[in-house]
Amino acid sequence: MPWLVVDPEGVEVAEVVEYLRHTVAAGFSASSVESYARALLRWLRFLWAVEVVWDRADRAEVRDFVLWMRTATKHRTRRADSPEPGSVNARTGKRYLTAQFAPATINHNLAVVSGFYDFFLVQGRGPLRNPVPARTSPRGGRADAHHNPMEPFVTGRRAVYRQRVSRTQPRAIPDRMFDELFERMPSNRDRAILAFYVSTAARPDELLRLDQARVDYGEQLIGVIRKGTNELQWLPASPDAFVWLRLYHNKLPLELIGPAKPLWWTLRRPWRALTYEAMRAVLRRANAVLGTNWTLHDLRHTAALRMAADPDMPLVDIQILLGHAHLSTTERYLRLRLDQLVDHVRQHHQRQAEPRPANAAAAIGYDSTDLQELFGWQPGFRG
Template sequence: MLETDDSARALADFVLPDAGALIETTDPLRPCVLLDAEGDIAAPVEAFFAELQANSRSVTTIRSYGMDLLRWWRFLSGWGVTWDEVTRRDARDFARWMQIVPKASRVHWRHRASSEGTSEPVTRAAAGVPNSVTGRAAPGPLYSASTRAHCESVLRSFYAFHLEEGTGPIINPFPPARERRRLPAAAGRTARQSTGGRYRPSIPHRLPRRLPDDCFNELFAALRHNRDRALLAFWVSNGARASELLTSRQRDPQPGEQLLGVIRKGTKAYQQLPSSPDAFVWLRLYQEEAWRAGAPRGPQEALWSTLRRPFRPLAYHAARAMLNRANALLGANWTLHDLRHTAAYRMARDPGLALTDVQWVLGHAHLSTTQIYLPAGRDEIIEAVRAHHQRQTRLAQVPAVPAPGYRAESLHDLFGGAR
């Protein structure tokens, strides 16, 4: 029987306990480990991670799944429910709780340092307020629809795995969506089952955000080092993901052919991407500076490294920090993925470049994914609508001219008019 008594749970006042943790390890067979409230390894999650790894999921994907499972583990711990005794009421309450309760905020180390008087406080944009440069709103206090949808998908697949293995509940607490029927039923149309989950929110469709040319020039000018300029030039010309570009070795650039080799995120395949000549110019300037400073040199060494000793391969978080420093100067909030959108948009809108070629460069598995870059971008749509309003204003100011054959005096007697 479905439980309907909600008075036993005050979801609005529930605070997620800070119990358990997701630990990253150096073991290639166990890249991530989930610890429960007692500090023990959660065996059901470990088995699920092994299944994901067997299905060639990347370490970043496993970690992303682990963060959602950690949130679920903490929710169950707060109500004293074990993972294999959950009901659909628990899943339903979890979905409701994520809609109404603010996210747990973590204090940045710079903010903690500023409270001790050792650093200046860091100014952050107000939640939900659109940025004046990019138009993107800062993250709000509540969990976004995409975060809730991802969490629901992860938990539904987690319990589906244990349902197949016979190690979890006999019913998946995160059920699929109910059947949708079309009435009246047309010929050949039957009830169809949605591929989504019942507690999965609808995600609004948004156009990919790209950098207009003037904003890109301002961002490029705000960078302080040739390494950063080279990175930006490659990201915006070959459309590689931020993490993919950082996999390149010093043997991978081929300036004569304007190719740069990267390791693809999903397939882990090596692919050479055509890049702009300017990107290789900035790359050469950066390499000369780095080698004079004593950076490692060799075909197997990382192409991108830190600027100071000890020289280490440049990590994704360091590259994002580089972009954020430039954003701070401009008052913007561009992301590294916006650069990939910019490259994709420029290529897809070029009539001389086939869409299938753009698909190959971007590494999309389906052409439908590449097609999202065909419509006009936000800025172009706004400019087109502004031009429409200007045309309407001009038309309203033009006096109407009578058709040939009509006398102005007769039209004045019929319709009136100013003398």
């Protein structure tokens, strides 16, 4: 069991441990089990505070739990010089994380709690019904029940207490600012990682979990284990990425070289495989110098948006590279970005500021004396 949930006395909560064991057996990753454990712990802490046993909770507790999450402040250790939560970075235009729970977090918590109760309902244990309301049809009953297959599904109808989640636009790092970020990387290892991110569009954790056997220098491919499916997929990378990778690996000690060994290592002894949090720290130090707030996932967005801007790059190819199960998820990268809109408007204003010819004939290129001879036009005539 990668994660356990304990009560205030330090005793394992048997029902939660049993449910988490079920998720592990179902093939959930350790990070997914962690998110489920944290969501259930948040729910149980609320029930402990209101003195309600978990199998006696009802819709009223779910309602109050949602209201608490909408107003509660997350307790996080913040540095004195850290930006105000929810503020916008002046250079990137990106908003910092707020101190409140995001609507998507509330919805995820409700989904986990609902799955937890369904697990025990199937076994004939726990309450008589799931306290988390499910999505229903406009006339009541199960959603999409007796749906006519000749008619489209009505999407977007939320279940009770589910929050409205705004659709955010993927944000790419502009080329000029990416060059600044790349120059701030302190080692060839970090330069190679950034080059692979923006040329393969791999997820941050997928790239960092590479081993040396899944690097094909000849074909310039890397093999990543896809999130969710755990399948091996080979992704093409740019030649520059392999150049930086070779420069990095040429300096590695022989004890760190081997097909089954990790591709990325720490730069100092004791040697350890580079983790996601360690790479985030590298990016955080660069952000502090540049006054930005880029994340590792922004590099994936940058790669995807660069590919989507290429008219010769099929959208289906981008979907496969990104590892999206549905093409509709990839289509969000086709929407006009804010920086593109700003460039278009600036070009429009520039065209408006250019001097205009005196009349339409001059704009076309006709000589005014010839027109006057043929049609009797006078200077300044606007007919």
